[in-house]
Amino acid sequence: MAETSPHSAATRRHWFADALLAQRGSLILFVPICLATGIAIWFGLRAEPGEIVYWTAAACAALLLLLGLLAGDAVAPLFWAAALVLCGLLLAGGRAHSVAEPILSFRYYGPIQGRIVDIDRSGSDKIRFTLDQVVLEDMRPERVPARVRVSLHGAQNHMSPEPGLTVILTGHLLPPNGPVEPGGFDFRRLAFFERLGAVGYTRTPVLVLAPAEEGKAGLTIFRLRMALSQWVQSRIPGDAGAFAAAIMTGDRSAMPFPALDSLRRSNLAHLLAISGLHMGLLTGVVFSALRAALALIPWLALRAPIRKIAALGALAVGAAYLALSGGAVSTERAFVMVSVMLVAILLDRRAISLRSVAIAATIILIRTPEALFSAGFQMSFAATTALVAAFGLLRDHRARLPRSARWLAPALAVCLSSAVAGVATAPFAAAHFNRIADYGLVANLLSVPLMGTVVMPAAVATALLWPVGLSAIPLWVMACGLEWILGVAGWISGLEGSVTHVVAPGPAVLPLLSLGILWLVAWKGRGRWLGPPLMLAALLAWGRADRPDILIADSGGLVGIASPAGRVLSRPSGDGFAAATWLENDGESVNQTEAAGRPGFVGGQYDRVADLNGLSIRLLRGKTGAAAVESACGADILVTNIDLPDGHAADCVLFNPARLRETGAVAIWTDSTPPRILTAADIGGDRLWTR
Template sequence: MGTALRALAAILPDQRGFLFPWAPVCLACGIGFYFALRVEPPVAALWLAALSGAALVGLGLRANAVAGPLLIAAGLVAAGLALAGARSHTVAGPLLDFRYYGPIQGRVVGIDRSASDAVRLTLDWVVLDRMAPADTPARVRVALHGQQGYADPAPGATVILTGHLSAPGGAAEPGGFDFRRHAWFLRLGAVGYTRTPVLLLEPPQGGQWVFRARMWLSERVKRTLPGETGAFAAAVMTGDRSGMGQATLDQLRDTNLAHLIAISGLHMGLLAGTVFAALRLGLLLIPAVRLTWPVKKLAAAGALLAAAGYLALSGGNVATERAFVMAAVALLAVMLDRRALSLRAVALAALIILSLRPEALLGPGFQMSFAATTALVAVFEALSRADGLQRAPRWLRPVLSLVISSAVAGAATAPIAMAHFNQVAHYGLLANLVSVPVMGAVVVPMAVLSAVLLPLGLDWIALWIMGLGLDWILAVAHHVAQWDGAVGAVVAPGPAVLPLIAAAGLIAAIWRGRGRAAAALPLAVAAGLWMSAERPALLVAEDGGLVGILTPEGRALSRDRGSGFVAGIWLENDGQGGDQAGAAARWPGQNADRIARASLGGVEIVHLQGKRAAAAFAGCTPGAIVVATVDLPAMTGCTVFDPKTLRATGAVAFWDNKGALRFDSVTARSGQRLWHGAGPAPLRLAKAQ
């Protein structure tokens, strides 16, 4: 311990003045620790963490140069744990614990589109048949299938429909993305679908003004610019992506251009920069103002107001809130005569966002945004100190800045995108180089101009020019996505890979001095773990509707249709891609009469699909694994996964452990947490001896 303290005493003085960017890192460690717990901590433990965090930070502020940073770091870790727990309890609400079919009534508070290209409604003020208000979910989300008589539900309208609801599903496999946790923080207590028309019960009665204005503007834009161009423009201006087709979204993802439709740092920065430049230029043209007023600060204030308006109009999702906070920090720095872009500003934005929405840490949006911003600030600060860009000809500097920023942002976000989405866009850098300038020079300025011209009814002029820029971006996405090898599949990494990559990036970007070379160690470990990542030999869906066996040719599926969402996730995580029908053709055994049989390491695997298959099943062989979509009677000598069993285990995986199969389940991985219907653990105190 003494040696470690002496080493810290020698290192920390060199980092003086550069320690603040580590504050959100420590806060994030506490948040990550909370979400990694398998048992919900008691409320008293959260209060203890909050109080001890405050005490440690207070002591650290008074301590010496060595103990002070360590105490503050420990206090921030404790505070992160407390913040995440408090947020989880704040958004708590009833979860539907059974399959519901019947009338669903509620107020429309959200409209978007599902992965299957169906329009979805998010409803609050929910009323369900024969359910007490205290047990009714605060919000539900319903996908609209079939013919819809009321095709365009108005924001704020009260609607009624007949549909199916159930609790949000868990992870598709152990260790996978937990949609139930994601839905918890969206306050969704149930999700489902309807195949019957949605009926208007009451028109909007007031309230939801911002949402209604947002959807009104979206419809106006789509009437002016029909087709995918108008839907793209509506997404950029209002965040409404419900009009965009799945094929267009896939092409944008395959070319690494999907970030252009999400209102994030790029859009907020371009809008704030456009407004700032226009206001500053306009004020400078007035001699009396130019000589007497603080033009730069006034322009920054105007840009901040415009950014706030954009945040409200766009729906205020997590990505947009994050972008607004970062833009606001930069603009306030201008108003206070501070550097607009620095690692301190990025750290302050991260602290604000993590304090307000700790769950954002787990999302790819937060991770990719701050990875790109941190890397860009660090690289351009280094170039500025070395006068790197100043040595190039003046006409070449903007081109070099674009190439460097695209390359740095792409390199910083690529591992995160690969880990979350299991694919890499090989031509993404090229697509961004020819699309981002159009976004900055044409699309966003015309979006701002259209808002200025809207009261005069002349917004169509700016929208027409904006449409030309969007047509170019869509054409780039369409053509580049068709190139051979445009998309590569990537196997899902283990849970330690992304934290190790983040640690390497943070050391390289924030640390000062020769210690930066230490970033190579966690990066090398992460690369080794990722390259050696193994996939389960057997996967079972949480409803028993699909079974997947890993063969030398890739994942083989027991069905060619049904459970398509789960099938897609499994194939993506395997790093092989492809479609469900192709994977079903690889099934290594018999598959007839809705009974799929196969052998895995000498163990018979049987998948019974439906009541008839279960009734025709003669019995299992010793040691067999039987999966069924309906409850089965008790069987001896084999392992059965029917709906009753799977409700307790969630999705199941078996790993090949030197010829033997090792069992794993979603429930075992995720534990007893609030979003799985478990209450907080009681506080256990040791008895006095």
């Protein structure tokens, strides 16, 4: 054994060196993976790194890059990978400190003055303003948030909102809310990177204090965008007109909720948001049309690089589409991806390749590291990576098809693209939205080809013919295509069992699943088959997701306990967002009223008691509930949304407003003694957005 050991070690070293050398042509694929690893490490820290940490990370990254240059080809990628991980950490830290702005620390009610920089709609379908240059009464300027977002309740027909208007109103403002359960979606972090320091609403009329400054490019584009949206809706009536306005201008304000819900339940909502599909279809149509038109001019076709001219034209149209659509994050991401591919054509490189996908991901992660955790980023790149890899395999094996079967290639490509994109995005959609559209593949097969071959070409033709007044025919064609898509959405969403609700995965599931997918796609050689076991491990971990036995809202007004019938809620209304999120994360399709009607809690409306696995929990709400408490808690855990008099609740675990402000939402598991308690603050830690 002692004689064979050195030989075995040498063999392993040679195998490892050969495996790394085999990656030389595809090392760029690992650049975004390494950057993403560093970004994830930074966001996973429980304490905000100090200046010394960043200087040390920068020095180590420089040293590793130098060692990579000095090392041999076989081991240099290891040094570079470690350096890129540290660069990802530095990018995340630098981005966070560059966007850091004051965050409101208390409930505010009073005058709010600011300039409108964005107009959209809230989840309750109310018009919503994002304001900068904010002025709040009796607050020093250095403490005022850089931006606030205010939903408008009540009639606001006396003004026509547009970016640049300086407005004044009386409203309520709150700090951005934390997660409704430990480890859940943290709106505070999202708001922090959007420079939002407060959110709220007003029920009073909004008054215009100063008009928008004329001549600003943003104002001109917004007016053009709104004019085009209204013009499209006037020419195409009903839901199809609202759909057309959404895909042409990004204005979704006219889209009715029933149609939107049907699109979501049938997995067709991605057709509504301007994303990679729309940008790819638009630029693809323009590129093909320009190239074909230029090829019809023999003198030009023989003397000019018409393929590159067409790519430049498509790039310009994509940029105009980005500006006209309002520049949403998903549209910017799509434009970056398309731009990389069109620039590849200009540089005589293969446009559709994993290399292009990796470059696009790298650009986005450098610009906005926080995008790594968004559903849009994950689903866009999951679909694009899977499609490029699948069609690469198809291209390599196309020559083996019989000549008589090659005419089926376009139809097979459509079916394959829908199937591959659906499978690739399904786990990410399920993780973020807690549901799977069971017939989504059928819906996409019936709709996506029509979007690419009818709707988007008709939209391009409409834009070209609009100035000369000949847009009626392409508008009619586009309306027919959109009516078909809406009909498919309505039919699919109405089928029994069209949606399956799934439990939220644990924190390690998506990283492990992503690593497995990327390893399978990016690694060259037999080592790529380490990917499927990682993916299987992620799915097995998902299936064993450990949901809390008890959940407590950060308001102290709602408690949910696990039962054989599902989660039981302490009240049928109030804290509705927390209730809906808890039920969705449990993989349930019931509403708050149904969950509150399950057996589990007893007592009056303001004094609720439940027992779970020998652990009793009591919820007291308002002054009526507080008046019922005596010197003893009456339970092992006491939750209240109002402070109790001194001397009460000394013999139990107490979650009152003062403590919940420190802990945030609370999760409790009763499978151990004492019970395991986890708070949102335990996971969120001391970060820039939690202070």
